[in-house]
Amino acid sequence: MLDDRDRKILDLLQADAGISVSDLAERVALSVSACSRRIQRLEESGHIARRIVVLDRKRMGVPTTVFALIKTAHHSDEWIETFRRAISGIPEIVEAHRLTGNQDYILKIVLPRVEHYDVIYKQIVRKIELFDVSASISMEILKSGSAIPVGYAD
Template sequence: MTEQISRDATSPQTPVRLDEVDRKILSLLQQDASLSLDQIAERVGASKTPVWNRIRKLREAGVIRRQVAILDPEALGLEACFFVLIRTAEHDKDWAARFLKALRERPEVIEAHRLAGDIDYILKVQVRNARAYDRFYQSLISQVRIHNVTALLSMEEIKATSALPIGEAGRD
């Protein structure tokens, strides 16, 4: 999850038009962001300068937000992944500001989504174990009033990817 927990819903971004070369570049970068410009250019069948210009334009347009290393949580001892369902009875701006501030302050929250339906928010929380989750939970409810919290422990990760399905992205 990015540090930007909440986007400004009043200003939706216009989708960027992409051609086949742009999609190839993005696919390569999603697979391995450490590829050199030479490697990308070779794989898309273009020269280095036009590929560099395309990547620069994709960054400027906000298509490429940033490039990161994806870490293995288990290798770092963060073996417990909880999906936390949150219902609130409060929907005013002050409550939302306090709630978002609380989430931003907690590195354990690696994703947060506001939902439609019976559940207001879902969080993905990565911690060492159940005790660490309980500390997170106790801290969160001490900071902001929450009507109902349900925590679901992931027993097995079936699929995890940060790669977007860009095959049809940016087409008319």
């Protein structure tokens, strides 16, 4: 069971995974050792899945975002696993979701420029049969991040 301090620790770590334990402890009003034990417990319980570094996409040369919407005529477990393997080897595909509604999948693809989308498209269709693929180019990022709300956790 998480308490308010655990939630505050999780929230602060989401904002900056590199925060020192002493700074974190001060911000949640705990001793360094007590804070360290809580972090370890949160990792062991699986509340903290991993700690990552967020890179600047422009400096990394991939400022363009394309969302590819995919329809398929296949829905078997075998096809889904083949699709998963096909996209997992393409680093430009940073997110993939199976959807309800008119589309079956959406891929978030980061690219150096929009023209590079054709390279990624060809990599996908060489590996797996798709019914329809349409792409939308992100014009502006209005909100971005990987932080999730901590208030719902038990």
